[in-house]
Amino acid sequence: MKLSTTVAGALCAAAVLAAHAAGEKPATQVRAEIPAEFRWDFGAIYPNWEAWEAGMQDMQRQMDAFAALKGSLSSGPAAVLKAYQAFDAIGKLQYRLYRYPQLQRDVDTREQAVAGRFQRMNALFAKFDTATAWFTPELLATVPEATMQSWLRETPALAPYRHTILDNYRKQAHVLDEKGEQLLSLAGPLNQAPRNIYSELSTSDIKFPSIKTADGKEVRLTPGNYAALLETNPQQADRAAAAAAHLATYGAQANTYAAIYAGLLQRDWFLAQARKFPSTLDAALNEHNIPRAVVENLIEAARAGSAPLQRYARLRQRLLGLDSYHLYDGSVPIFRSEQRYPFAKARDLAIASVAPLGADYQAKYRRFYDSGHVDVYENEGKRSGAYVAGVYGVGPYMLLNHNDTLRAAFTVAHEGGHAMHTVLSYENQPFVSADYTIFVAEVASTTNERFLLDHLLKNTSDPQERFLLLQHAVDGIVGTFYTQVLFADFELQAHQLVERGQALNTETLNKLYAGVLKTYWGDAVATDDFYKYTWARIPHFYNTPYYVYQYATCFASSAQLFKAMTEGDASSRKAATERYLTLLKSGGNDYPMAQLKKAGVDLTQRATIQAVVDQLDALVTQMETEAARIRR
Incomplete structure (x- = not known):
């Protein structure tokens, strides 16, 4: 007997709820049928598309107001402060304008209306880059560094911008005049041509072959x-x-x-x-x-x-x-292995594993998972992979495609490291210095993976699992x-x-x-x-x-930091942990090499890289030991 659409839908919903109650992965890939707690809540960014459209208009107004500041920077520290504060206001707005369509596009790439809004937003951002090309050349041409240093000393309100401002002078030899910078900004879309052509050739136009495997299947x-x-x-x-x-x-x-x-x-x-x-x-x-x-x-x-x-x-x-x-x-x-790691288990293991980072870190970690900012399961049209995307003033959003495997459990820990890096950075840094660099981004993620590995190894004696x-x-x-x-x-x-x-x-x-x-x-x-x-x-x-290369340098850094936080006497471990948490809280308030040195890592030293080589050697030795136990 064929079920009516209403009855079939009710039974499907009932099955989803039953699986949810049992803590299992939903049986459906229909996004609307996945429990809301496993889907992103976009309301913290904008309540609806009408509000997003108003934000786009607001950005255009703020861009026009910023353009009116041209020619004012040499008039004094108040003018420089006004310009940087205007940059901040536009930057905060950009985060929201970008993430609102981007996140929704990523959970349903088939939705063309969202894709269209995303393209509009990118076009507005490109316009902003060209309209603001005057700023750095004017700053460097009209305000000598010595003058700026005195303004920074005399104007406390400029303190949050100190690193950013002085970094412009460090780069001065490589900054062109206004016409040159504008010319290079106009070439921006052209510079993307190799990337775009590669993408089309490797995704849209590529034709992958099929083979027949030994069991007769065609793949x-x-x-x-x-x-x-x-x-x-x-x-x-x-x-x-x-x-x-x-x-x-x-x-x-x-x-x-x-x-x-x-x-x-x-x-x-x-x-x-x-x-x-x-x-x-x-x-x-x-x-x-x-x-x-x-x-x-x-x-x-x-x-x-x-x-x-x-x-x-x-x-x-x-x-x-x-x-x-x-x-x-x-x-x-x-x-x-038949061992499974449902999301709830993977999440709890990830939180438990970072106990060495302190109760406050763990509490914030758990609150994040309850925030509505984690999109857990695969659904039709959702992009693959996993990532964390921040929205200043709102917090991080985590995308997963959890499938209950060991690899997925480590992905939860990895992305959780990114999320907590973002949480701590946003809590402790003003907007101008809240965005940490790629050079340190993978340190937090790989460190959390290492904590999970350590936790799992301590809680199993089974040689095959080990x-x-x-x-x-x-x-x-x-x-x-x-x-x-x-x-x-x-x-x-x-x-x-x-x-x-x-x-x-x-x-x-x-x-x-x-x-x-x-x-x-x-x-x-x-x-x-x-x-x-x-x-x-x-x-x-x-x-x-x-x-x-930054994946490798981050991995080397996290290996050294983890060792310092988990080996030695209690006093040295505590000091190392405090340095590490300071790194996570520092956002982009200094150069990444300086941030890592404060945490205890010097990547110019051969020993820092050699530590990874030695770690691999030791792990392979452990694998040989466990393999021998399995075969006995």
């Missing part, structure tokens, strides 16, 4: 299906066929990808020269005053410390019983440290080829990437020719050059 090798096959398929031949076919998709378009990447590298070199930087690396690091030695030291130390990485590959080969080990064997589990936890930690080092340094190594060398005026084509890029793979993995991984095309499928290379 279309989209990025998601490809990753899932490598993680779940026990047949090495299937994994090999999938890797060859997936990478061949990029290889077939390699000349086009090479042309796009060459254009991006030339763009970066043009911008570096336009601003009088000796290299693209110097240009990229200047924004946050990062010394070249950080990147150079990172690459040198990771290259020299590749032995534990290769040792892990050989351990995996032995435990998997493979005659040869390949990169496509790196995701398949050695042992499997092995899986240790493997997760090792895979984190491989993915977040070594792989990201390998990527950084490649893109630095690629940029240097352009800086030296050398030819850049498919053959050059293939040879460069294959060489970097060999440097890090050595003979522990068999050489597969198709992996030379990997450079064509890494979005970061095209979207955010000189970005990936």
Whole structure:
């Protein structure tokens, strides 16, 4: 008998409520049927779209008022203060205007009306960038640094802006005059061309092949299906066929990808020269005053410390019983577990694990999870992955796609670290210094992951569970440290080829990437020719050059901070914890290297990076011990 729509809907809703009551993942992917407590509440940003539209109009008025300040900065500290306060007011409004459509777009990418509003907002922001291009050149041209220093001393109200103002003078040698800055701002959309072309080629136009696996199933090798096959398929031949076919998709378009990447590298070199930087690396690091030695030291130390990485590959080969080990064997589990981590359990474990950070931190952490700012489960049209996005004056919003796995539990801890970093920064910093840099952003997230690992290891004696936890930690080092340094190594060398005026084509890029793979993995991984095309499928290379190294530096920083907070006598642990919490509370009130040094980390020192290498070596040794216990 066919149920009526009303009855069927009622039964579906009843099933959802029953699953919710049992603390289980909802059986539905229809967003409206997922309990509200697992969905974002946007009301704290704007009550409705009418209010958002009013905000767009308000921003236009504030932009016009800001433009009227042109020519006033040299008149005195009051004028400078007025301009910065106006910048703050517009900045706070921008957060709300941006997040309101962006967050709603991300939970239903099919909604075209939201996408249209998001595009309107981006256009208004681009207009603002051009309309304010006069500000920094005027400040630097009409107010000498010595004069500004005296204004800062004599005007207490300017104190919150001290770091931001003086940073303009630090960068002065690389700031153009008003006409030059306006010209570069007009080129902004053009500068996005390589990124946009890459996105269309790699998403809209790409045609992924299908393969038939040993069990007779046909799998279309989209990025998601490809990753899932490598993680779940026990047949090495299937994994090999999938890797060859997936990478061949990029290889077939390699000349086009090479042309796009060459254009991006030339763009970066043009911008570096336009601003009088000796290299693209110097240009990229200047924004946050990062010394070249950080990147150079990172690459040198990771290259020299590749032995534990290769040792892990050989351990995996032995435990998997493979005659040869390949990169496509790196995701398949050695042992499997039936342990599940429903969201409520993962959340409670994450909160319990950070007890060393104090009761106040834990209380704020729990309040965040009760705030209506966590979107937990996958639904139709929702974007993949996980992130935390802040709205100053409102707080952080966390996106998850929780699926009850161990990896998902660590994602809860990881994103929770970002959320608490944002909470503490917003609580303790004015708007101008509330936004922390990418250079320190992953410190809080990876530190919280380390706390969760430690908590789980202390609460299980089962050798298989312990092995899986240790493997997760090792895979984190491989993915977040070594792989990201390998990527950084490649893109630095690629940029240097352009800086030296050398030819850049498919053959050059293939040879460069294959060489970097060999440097890090050595003979522990068999050489597969198709992996030379990997450079064509890494979005970061095209979207955010000189970005990936920061994952590795953050990981190294969190490793050192965690060790200081959990080892040694009680007094030293307490002092280290206070320094760490101060780091989280400091937002962007200083250069990130200075912030980390205050917390106890110096990334210019080789020992800081070597600590990660040593940690991997120790974890692999622990894995060998647990594996031996399992096999007895």
